[in-house]
Amino acid sequence: MTMVKREEEMLVVSDLHVSFGERKVLDGISFEIRKNEICGLLGPNGSGKSTLLGAVAGVGKKDKGEVFAEGLALSATSRRAVARRVAVVPQQTVFTMPFTVLETVLMGRFPAVGRFGKISADDIETARRALKMVDLEGFDDRLVTELSGGESQRVAIARALAQETNILLLDEPASALDPRHALSVYGLLREKRREGSAILIALHDINSALQWCDRIFFLKNGRLFDVRKPEQVDTLLLAAIFDVSWTIYPLPDGGSVAFPRA
Amino acid sequence: MTAGLLIGVILALSTGEAEIGLLGILSYLLDWVTGSGNNAEAGYTVIIQIRFPRAMTAMLVGASLATSGVLYQGLLLNPLAEPYTLGVATGAAFGASMAISFSLRPVAFFAFAGGMGTLAVVMVLGMERSGILGQTRLVLAGVVVSSILGAGVTLLKVLAGNRMTAIVFWLLGSFSVSTWSDVAWAAVSAFCVLGIGLISHRDLDVISSGASPGSLGVDERRSRALLLAGSSLATSLAVSISGVIGFVGLVVPHFLRLVFGPSHAKLVPMAFLGGGFLLLLADTAARSMGEMPVGVITALVGGPVFCLLLWKGR
Numbered sequence: 418m419t420m421v422k423r424e425e426e427m428l429v430v431s432d433l434h435v436s437f438g439e440r441k442v443l444d445g446i447s448f449e450i451r452k453n454e455i456c457g458l459l460g461p462n463g464s465g466k467s468t469l470l471g472a473v474a475g476v477g478k479k480d481k482g483e484v485f486a487e488g489l490a491l492s493a494t495s496r497r498a499v500a501r502r503v504a505v506v507p508q509q510t511v512f513t514m515p516f517t518v519l520e521t522v523l524m525g526r527f528p529a530v531g532r533f534g535k536i537s538a539d540d541i542e543t544a545r546r547a548l549k550m551v552d553l554e555g556f557d558d559r560l561v562t563e564l565s566g567g568e569s570q571r572v573a574i575a576r577a578l579a580q581e582t583n584i585l586l587l588d589e590p591a592s593a594l595d596p597r598h599a600l601s602v603y604g605l606l607r608e609k610r611r612e613g614s615a616i617l618i619a620l621h622d623i624n625s626a627l628q629w630c631d632r633i634f635f636l637k638n639g640r641l642f643d644v645r646k647p648e649q650v651d652t653l654l655l656a657a658i659f660d661v662s663w664t665i666y667p668l669p670d671g672g673s674v675a676f677p678r679a
Numbered sequence: 680m681t682a683g684l685l686i687g688v689i690l691a692l693s694t695g696e697a698e699i700g701l702l703g704i705l706s707y708l709l710d711w712v713t714g715s716g717n718n719a720e721a722g723y724t725v726i727i728q729i730r731f732p733r734a735m736t737a738m739l740v741g742a743s744l745a746t747s748g749v750l751y752q753g754l755l756l757n758p759l760a761e762p763y764t765l766g767v768a769t770g771a772a773f774g775a776s777m778a779i780s781f782s783l784r785p786v787a788f789f790a791f792a793g794g795m796g797t798l799a800v801v802m803v804l805g806m807e808r809s810g811i812l813g814q815t816r817l818v819l820a821g822v823v824v825s826s827i828l829g830a831g832v833t834l835l836k837v838l839a840g841n842r843m844t845a846i847v848f849w850l851l852g853s854f855s856v857s858t859w860s861d862v863a864w865a866a867v868s869a870f871c872v873l874g875i876g877l878i879s880h881r882d883l884d885v886i887s888s889g890a891s892p893g894s895l896g897v898d899e900r901r902s903r904a905l906l907l908a909g910s911s912l913a914t915s916l917a918v919s920i921s922g923v924i925g926f927v928g929l930v931v932p933h934f935l936r937l938v939f940g941p942s943h944a945k946l947v948p949m950a951f952l953g954g955g956f957l958l959l960l961a962d963t964a965a966r967s968m969g970e971m972p973v974g975v976i977t978a979l980v981g982g983p984v985f986c987l988l989l990w991k992g993r
Contacts, residue, residue, distance in 0.1 A: 476893030478809060500896030513756045513889040514941040521888060527881050528896035561888075576890070 425451045426485075427615035428473070428503075428584050433482035435468055435639075442468045444639040446482070450584075450615040455606055457626035458619040460636030461659055466619040467508060467588055469636065473617065474505045474586050486584055500528035504577035508588035508619075510569045512561035519557040521572055522547055525579030547578040550605055552598060566593040574602060578609075585609060588619045603629045623655065623675050647672070680952040684738065687959040691734035694963050697725045728859075736857035736920060737962040737973070738955035739865035741927055743917040745954020746872045747910040748928030749935075749946050753887035754906050755814040762914040762928035765821035765907075769828040770797025771918040776835040776846050786849065787864075787919040793828075794915030800824055802907065812903045852922030852974035854962050861920050868916035869951065875909035876947035882906070883943040924974045926981025927954055927961075933988055 428450040435443040442465045450456050458466050471477020473484050475491040484491045486502045504525070512521070522544040523536060530536060548554060551571040561572060570593045577585060585606070591599035606616055606629065620626050626633045627647040635642045635658050643654060655663040655675060662678045692704045699707075699722050707726040710716035716723050747762040755764065762768065774793020778786040801824050805817035832850070836843050876883070882902040885895045892899040914928075931954045932946070939945045958973070961980070965973040 474894055476891055476899075496893055496898045497896035500894060503894075505891065505894035507891055507894075511889050514753075514887045515936075516884070516888055516941050520884075520940075520942060524881075524885055524888060524890065524895055527885065532878065532881060573890075576895075580895075 427452050427487055428617065429485040430473055431483050431485070433469070433472055433484070434480045435465070435472055435478050436480055437478070442639050443472065446636075446639075446641050448634055448641060448644065450617055452583075452613050452615055453610050454631050455610050455616045455618065455629060457630035457633040458617060458636060459621075459623060459626050459633055459658070460642075464636040465639045466636060470505070470586050470588050470617070470619050474503055475499045476505070497528050497531070500580060500582075502582050503584045503586060504580040504582040506570075506573050506577045506585070506587040506590050508592065510573040512564070512569060512572075515560045515562045517557065518548065518553065518559050518561055518564070518572055519544060521561050522575045522579050525576040528580060543581065544575070544579045547575040548572075550578060551575045552601060567595060567598060570594060571598065571602075574605075578605075583614050585614055585616045586618075587616070589621065590618060591625065592621075599625075623650075627673055627675065650675070680949065680956065684952060684956050684959070687956055687963070688734050688738070691737075691959055691963045691966075692726055692730050694967050695725070695730060697722065699726060732859045732862050733854045733857040733962070734959055735862045736865050737854045738959045739862065739869040740854075740917045740921045740924070741931075741958025741961075742869040742951045742955040743865065743872055743913040744924065744928040745931035745950040745957070746869070746876055746947060747914045747917075748932040748954075749943065749950045750872065750876055750883065750906050750910040751928070752932055753883040753941075753943060754903060754910075755818060756887060756889065757814065757818065758933065759929075760818070762910065762917075763825075763923070763925070765801050765817060765911065766797045766825035766828065767794045767911050767914045768918050768923045769825040769832065770794045771915055772850055772923055773797075773828040773831050773835075775849050775919070775922075776832050776839075779842055779845050779849060780835050780839045790919035791915050794918055795912070797824055797828065798908075798911040798915070802904075810900050812900075812907060817907075848972065849922050850974075851972035852924035852977075853965075853970075853972050854921055855970055857920075864916055865920050868913040868920075869955075872909050872913035873947065873951050875905060876943065876951075879906055880943035880947055883947075884941075887941065887943075922972075922974065924958065924977055926977045926985065927958055930981045930985050930988070931957055933985070937988070937992075 426449045430446060430448050433443050433446040446469060460466055468477060472479045491499055523540060526536060526540040530540060548556060551574050553571055553575060574590060591602055594602060610616060627650060630647060632644055632646055634644050637658055642658060652663040652665055663675050664678055665673050665675045667673050693699060703722060704726055707723050711727045716727060718724055744762050751760040751762060751764060752758055771790040771794035775786050775790040778789035783789055801820045802812060804820035805812050807813045807816060836846050839846055879902060882897045885892050885897050932950055935946055935949045935953055939949055961976045962973045965971045965976050
């Protein structure tokens with residue numbers, strides 16, 4: 418078991434390479450995410466965001482490099498042990514079998530209870546708390562196959578929260594959510610950050626990244642092009658990443674918004 | 680369900696040309712258990728050497744097929760999947776047809792080898808570069824390999840001359856010559872798939888829910904391989920014992936999922952009992968209709984029931 422040196426570095430990605438056939442999708446990506454930090458992953462379509470998220474979660478392809486979650490090298494750790502440390506919210510959630518909402522969120526407790534462990538009252542309480550956090554209180558017995566896209570996405574978020582991990586990876590967590598629920602999910606991630614979590618979010622929307630992230634990783638052509646704090650993001654960088662012109666307006670509260678221009 | 684099975688067994692043991700009452704059956708069973716039975720006595724032989732192994736075999740084969748059906752449907756995320764989707768049955772039918780055509784014995788061995796050989800080919804074709812058995816690739820591979828072997832079976836039937844009847848009857852499925860050795864093999868099949876289903880019930884929940892299994896702690900490659908190998912081994916054994924009996928592995932899991940929900944902790948044991956019960960009843964009905972092939976009964980009853988479920992589930 419390989420340990421990394423600094424304890425506050427919850428998630429360390431070291432020299433990650435992924436290729437599909439001849440095509441290099443990720444080419445030597447390295448970064449770290451600390452405790453109490455939300456990082457955004459931004460880049461144009463096909464820049465490797467979802468592949469990176471999959472490789473960091475330990476479920477996707479990885480040709481070279483290593484990911485350390487709370488000091489543990491993922492390649493030397495069992496799937497269950499990884500899932501006790503890292504939770505993932507996928508970009509799209511399609512439920513295929515008519516499990517109830519509570520049954521689905523309880524699957525987030527499987528890594529903790531194991532193959533034969535009994536689902537306890539505490540596990541059910543954890544799942545119900547997670548459902549309350551995503552505004553799905555009272556949905557326990559609804560069938561997941563009958564939910565709307567936004568409700569399904571919130572069930573997937575609740576399932577990840579029920580894993581009670583210190584590291585959260587999310588792929589476009591608010592893509593199917595209305596503004597109220599999107600704000601509520603980002604507020605929830607802030608709360609998790611305050612409690613000590615390390616969070617990585619793949620995003621398309623630059624303004625969500627500017628508003629909610631502590632640092633933003635910019636990916637282009639499978640490489641980590643730059644890492645910036647929101648206040649350091651400028652039009653030159655955005656133009657280099659997305660190949661369009663940008664205007665950035667300051668906001669009265671100190672933040673900023675960016676718009677692409679034709 | 681267990682009480683239903685007991686009643687089914689009694690019904691099966693009391694059905695047949697030789698009329699033996701409930702007390703007679705119980706006394707023969709008691710003799711058998713205590714080792715004081717007399718094989719020279721006709722009634723004892725009918726109950727212990729003919730009807731009882733037949734009922735047990737039907738029950739265990741039904742349990743194997745229905746439980747395998749649950750595993751296949753969960754694994755392939757496909758409610759239309761059944762134990763025969765991946766070509767195991769057609770492979771077994773091909774093996775059995777070869778054995779009958781060329782007088783190779785025992786037929787069951789060649790059927791089993793045909794089923795497992797087919798599975799091996801389908802698994803190789805269905806494996807993605809990542810080493811994971813992808814559900815779409817597996818189903819496609821199963822359909823293609825089944826078609827090829829199906830054509831092979833037809834060819835063998837055409838070329839078999841006067842052995843064609845034997846092939847057709849084998850393919851329709853029957854328990855008419857079941858022995859205690861069949862019971863033993865059927866038990867291996869049924870308890871193997873039950874064990875794997877129970878050990879993996881949480882993996883099956885996660886896989887069938889549509890989640891990314893790895894992110895919820897499931898070792899997807901290992902789990903899929905174990906589930907597929909277990910359910911296919913059970914299906915191959917079941918088919919080699921009784922021939923191709925359709926619909927049990929499709930209708931029973933469907934019906935039970937409607938009643939008990941999709942959680943595999945309940946679904947796996949209920950399919951084991953439900954499949955056993957259904958095939959026992961079907962075989963008893965087949966016997967009381969003058970040895971009708973049991974596959975005909977399950978298809979005639981299972982087909983319309985499935986249509987009804989499909990209609991109601993709109």
